[in-house]
Amino acid sequence: MKKNLFAIGIGILLIGASIISSCSKEGPMGPAGPTGTNGTNGTNGANGVNGINGVNGTNGLDGKDANSSCLACHTVANFDTKIAEYHLSKHYFGTSSSRFTKFCARCHTHEGFKQITTSGTFVATNDMPAATRINCKTCHEHKGFDFTGDTVSQILSTNSPIYLNYNKNLTSTDFGTINNLCVTCHQIRGATSLTYFDATTSKNVAFDQLPYFPFTNTDDNATVKYQVGRSFSVHDGNQSNLFAGINGYEYAGKVYTRTWKHSDAACTDCHMNKFDPISNTGGHSLIVNKGECTTCHSGADKITPIQTLIDAKRIELGELLTSKKIFKKSVNATTGAVSYSAEPTHDFFGVLFPTTQSTDTYATALVSANTVDPKTGLVLYTNTVTIAVDADYAKRIGREWKYGELGAAYNYGYINSELSKGVHNPTYALQILQNSIDWVTANSGK
Ligand code: HEC
Ligand code: HEC
Ligand code: HEC
Ligand code: HEC
Ligand code: HEC
Ligand code: HEC
Numbered sequence: 001m002k003k004n005l006f007a008i009g010i011g012i013l014l015i016g017a018s019i020i021s022s023c024s025k026e027g028p029m030g031p032a033g034p035t036g037t038n039g040t041n042g043t044n045g046a047n048g049v050n051g052i053n054g055v056n057g058t059n060g061l062d063g064k065d066a067n068s069s070c071l072a073c074h075t076v077a078n079f080d081t082k083i084a085e086y087h088l089s090k091h092y093f094g095t096s097s098s099r100f101t102k103f104c105a106r107c108h109t110h111e112g113f114k115q116i117t118t119s120g121t122f123v124a125t126n127d128m129p130a131a132t133r134i135n136c137k138t139c140h141e142h143k144g145f146d147f148t149g150d151t152v153s154q155i156l157s158t159n160s161p162i163y164l165n166y167n168k169n170l171t172s173t174d175f176g177t178i179n180n181l182c183v184t185c186h187q188i189r190g191a192t193s194l195t196y197f198d199a200t201t202s203k204n205v206a207f208d209q210l211p212y213f214p215f216t217n218t219d220d221n222a223t224v225k226y227q228v229g230r231s232f233s234v235h236d237g238n239q240s241n242l243f244a245g246i247n248g249y250e251y252a253g254k255v256y257t258r259t260w261k262h263s264d265a266a267c268t269d270c271h272m273n274k275f276d277p278i279s280n281t282g283g284h285s286l287i288v289n290k291g292e293c294t295t296c297h298s299g300a301d302k303i304t305p306i307q308t309l310i311d312a313k314r315i316e317l318g319e320l321l322t323s324k325k326i327f328k329k330s331v332n333a334t335t336g337a338v339s340y341s342a343e344p345t346h347d348f349f350g351v352l353f354p355t356t357q358s359t360d361t362y363a364t365a366l367v368s369a370n371t372v373d374p375k376t377g378l379v380l381y382t383n384t385v386t387i388a389v390d391a392d393y394a395k396r397i398g399r400e401w402k403y404g405e406l407g408a409a410y411n412y413g414y415i416n417s418e419l420s421k422g423v424h425n426p427t428y429a430l431q432i433l434q435n436s437i438d439w440v441t442a443n444s445g446k
Pocket of ligand 6: 261262269270271273288289290292293294296297302303306423426
């Protein structure tokens with residue numbers, strides 16, 4: 001209390017001094033140092049700074065606006081702008097953000113994200129049927145109000161390094177402060193089911209859906225079963241790994257380039273660049289305002305040529321893997337869209353699939369993973385094994401894969417599910433695709 005009175009006293013003295021000094025033409029240099037105590041005043045930090053200066057009494061009076069540090073952001077106009085921009089973002093209008101089941105909620109809902117970031121868990125503790133879409137407060141939370149230095153990190157809900165789902169939460173990777181916020185969600189997905197229902201014992205039995213992760217490469221020629229129900233799928237959020245040039249399947253003896261021209265950029269340098277009201281891109285829309293890119297690129301479009309090149313390589317790999325019976329190819333009857341999916345070598349229980357027609361039955365699929373309980377509305381995690389004759393025999397490889405083949409199949413998904421078509425790291429994207437093509441061509445006999 002004493003301190004505050006003292007500070008106010010000094011403040012009055014200062015105002016006095018400034019009036020006096022404004023009368024004479026050029027006032028003497030004000031006393032430096034001690035007036036710094038104004039800083040403790042809190043509500044009026046700006047005065048404190050001016051006080052030290054002492055020279056500029058008029059500025060001292062302006063400094064009385066105690067809200068100035070808050071108003072840098074908290075004007076109605078600024079918030080209205082941010083809200084309008086955000087309404088253009090897929091986070092806001094996308095189709096999937098309301099997915100609330102316990103394996104999805106951490107990235108697709110506000111509440112799930114808050115839960116896993118505050119508790120440090122891998123998935124939400126349970127389904128969250130009442131969970132809501134990603135909103136301002138998913139990404140924002142005040143860490144403090146001392147807005148000197150790194151302002152941005154003080155208004156973000158998290159910027160801690162990430163325990164990647166891919167690594168089963170074992171090691172943390174630092175993508176950089178703002179990026180860590182985005183990468184908490186924009187990363188490889190991780191497990192989406194942990195048990196299956198065993199009909200003989202009528203019990204739920206644990207199984208490892210992701211036995212291939214992490215992809216630590218010891219021997220490209222080591223063999224591996226690709227079994228029904230197991231997954232090496234990366235989901236749609238792989239941007240972080242490609243951007244950092246990590247976690248692709250890397251072949252022995254090959255050299256990989258991890259950094260590129262924009263490696264030091266934050267996701268937001270491109271995805272929150274200057275808002276353009278005509279194309280409705282940039283700012284909180286999170287859509288890249290591509291008009292801002294060409295200034296440095298001497299007017300050239302650096303994006304389209306990269307995307308054309310990488311997508312052609314992706315298709316080349318997809319076709320190659322199909323010819324080796326590692327993938328099978330499907331063409332959508334109405335849209336004509338082509339897609340490739342990995343063809344399991346073994347059934348759910350690890351029995352090798354035949355390559356010719358057979359009347360024997362196999363554990364060909366895992367179904368009903370996401371049945372909703374009509375009473376509780378919660379999802380019942382009851383995978384059931386389908387026992388049937390194998391219809392895909394003509395497309396089966398009839399042997400275990402080599403690890404290098406699994407790696408190539410994974411690399412296909414790594415790029416396909418990444419969605420930028422290589423823009424996030426053109427060099428690494430091309431290397432992992434080309435090295436996969438080269439290895440499979442040389443080592444995959446069939
Ligand atoms: C760098 C920008 C920035 C600055 C500076 C800033 N804020 Fe914020 N503040 C935000 C953002 C972003 C949010 C989250 C938006 C939301 O909740 O809709 C927020 C939220 C808040 C909230 C929570 C509002 C609610 O509805 O829960 C309060 C209270 C708040 N700020 C107070 C302050 C005060 C007081 C200051 C000044 C000492 C300040 N802020 C300075 C950006 C800022
Ligand atoms: C809480 C998890 C989460 C966080 C945090 C997050 N995202 Fe997303 N992001 C998603 C999800 C989920 C989608 C897909 C939305 C949908 O389809 O419903 C998405 C979609 C996107 C898209 C596609 C937009 C479009 O219009 O095509 C971009 C770009 C994007 N995010 C960038 C970012 C950036 C940059 C950050 C960090 C500033 C970030 N995201 C933070 C979960 C997140
Ligand atoms: C580790 C975070 C993460 C988890 C967990 C996750 N997703 Fe996603 N998902 C994303 C991100 C990020 C995107 C956005 C990619 C984009 O649109 O650019 C996305 C996109 C999608 C899309 C396509 C969105 C669209 O609008 O086209 C679907 C569908 C989807 N997710 C379903 C699921 C389901 C179902 C689960 C749970 C079984 C799940 N996701 C779990 C991060 C995650
Ligand atoms: C996907 C995450 C994300 C969401 C959702 C989000 N923001 Fe932000 N916001 C950021 C990031 C990251 C920054 C820092 C950008 C920078 O300066 O590099 C930021 C900066 C800000 C700032 C300070 C910078 C400025 O220009 O004033 C304000 C204010 C703000 N956001 C308000 C909002 C409001 C309001 C909403 C909801 C309508 C919202 N944000 C939703 C990630 C997000
Ligand atoms: C050098 C600029 C740049 C940086 C940095 C960058 N991106 Fe992108 N991103 C792009 C461009 C360009 C595209 C392709 C957009 C297009 O094709 O329209 C893209 C595409 C995406 C997409 C797919 C959007 C869609 O259509 O569904 C997502 C999601 C995304 N980026 C997230 C991120 C995240 C997360 C980071 C940080 C780890 C990041 N980006 C860093 C430029 C960048
Ligand atoms: C501050 C200047 C600057 C800005 C702004 C900038 N870039 Fe770049 N970018 C460069 C330079 C320099 C190179 C490397 C030299 C070259 O290829 O012209 C480069 C290269 C690239 C490349 C690799 C091109 C290739 O052929 O290998 C991509 C992709 C790229 N930029 C994307 C973007 C995107 C997307 C944006 C806008 C969000 C952007 N850049 C904005 C300076 C910039």
